[in-house]
Amino acid sequence: MGKYDFLIVGAGLFGSTFAFEMTKLGKKCLVIDKRNHVGGNIYCENINNINVHKYGAHIFHTNNKKIWEYVNQFVEFNNFINTPIANFRGEIYNMPFNMNTFCKLWNISKPEEAKRIIEKQKEEAGIEQPRNLEEQAISLVGKDIYEKLIKGYTKKQWGKNCNELPTFIIKRLPVRFTYNNNYFNDRYQGIPVGGYNIIIEKMLEKCDIRLNVDYLKEREKYKDFADMILFTGMIDEYFDYKLGNLEYRSLQFKNEIFKDIDNYQGVAVVNYTDENTPYTRVIEHKHFEFGKQKGTIITEEYPINWERGKEAYYPINDEKNSKLYHEYLDLAQNEKNVIFGGRLGNYKYYDMDKVIEESLILVRNFKG
DSSP states (O other), X not given: OOOEEEEEEOOSHHHHHHHHHHHHTTOOEEEEOSSSXXXXXXXXXXXXXXXXXTTSOOOEEESOHHHHHHHHTTOOBOOOOOOOEEEETTEEEESSBXXXXXXXXXXXXXXXXHHHHHHHHHHHHTOSSXXXXXXXXXXXXXXXXXXXXXXXXXXXXXXXXXXXXXXXXXXXXXXXXXXXXXXXXXXXXXOBTTOTHHHHHHHTTTSEEEOSOOGGGSHHHHTTSEEEEEEOSOHHHHTTTTTOOOOEEEEEEXXXXXXXXXXXXXXXXEEEOSSSSSSSXXXXXXXXXXXXXXXXXXXXXXXXXXXTXXXXXXXXXXXXXXXXXXXXXXXXXXXXXEEEOHHHHTTOOXXXXXXXXXXXXHHHHHXX
């Protein structure tokens, strides 16, 4: 076997960005992944000519012009704007919370009217120092919004009642007193024309790739393949959970194909905010690319408890887990010729632009 400069464990956005930049510098990279495809969680599966976001909706957005220009070197982006809606027991509300939401909720039309109602509900709650997520949310947006649009969704998302969750999860809630349904405030946003796979494939086209490889089960085989290893998997799993496992939330996805329905819900994302609906949201994928295909495909998204062997999606960055992560970080810093990165390697939830940004920072560290 040839000697590689880098063995990159994980073909997601972080590892692929790093591999692309290193090959530009003349380095030889081997990229391995335990899945049967590259792309990590931004992978799209083409079904009936519709790009299905296999691991949940991914909408690229950033205020960083350099990152926007960086991704546009690989693919053209469309002008998709995320305007999700919330469904509370059949009642439809716009998100994020804005004047369209307040108009529907309270039958008012002026920003000052909405501000007065929210301030009144906050005063009535009398919460001086929020002790949990429930109190934090009510102290920010009042009781009506909390009860209909936050309480049930958050309980499903995290598997706990809101009064059992820490305040940090919902430190800030976006509240707009304008009729603006654009979910993100970022200057640049969109979906790659033809799906995210194009980006990853172009990033890795000069790399060697091996799929269906579980590095942690075959690390003895791969230990001498490269001078340096970039590991983008779970940092606690890398160390065989020797200090205990970090906590995560996982997800299950249920796809449904409709051959005789061309438009199922009229929007890409619908959040179901009551706690009795078992899923948190429904994605209709064709709307991401303004699709005109015959038929449509939806995905129901179900948050579930994480346990070893399941995919880890959301790190639970509370005080206990942050402490444990830093103990693993101490171990990682003493690991010879191994660096850790990405959402799981750094135990941190990143938006896609931040994933690329962090990977480029790592590249600069190597370049000196």
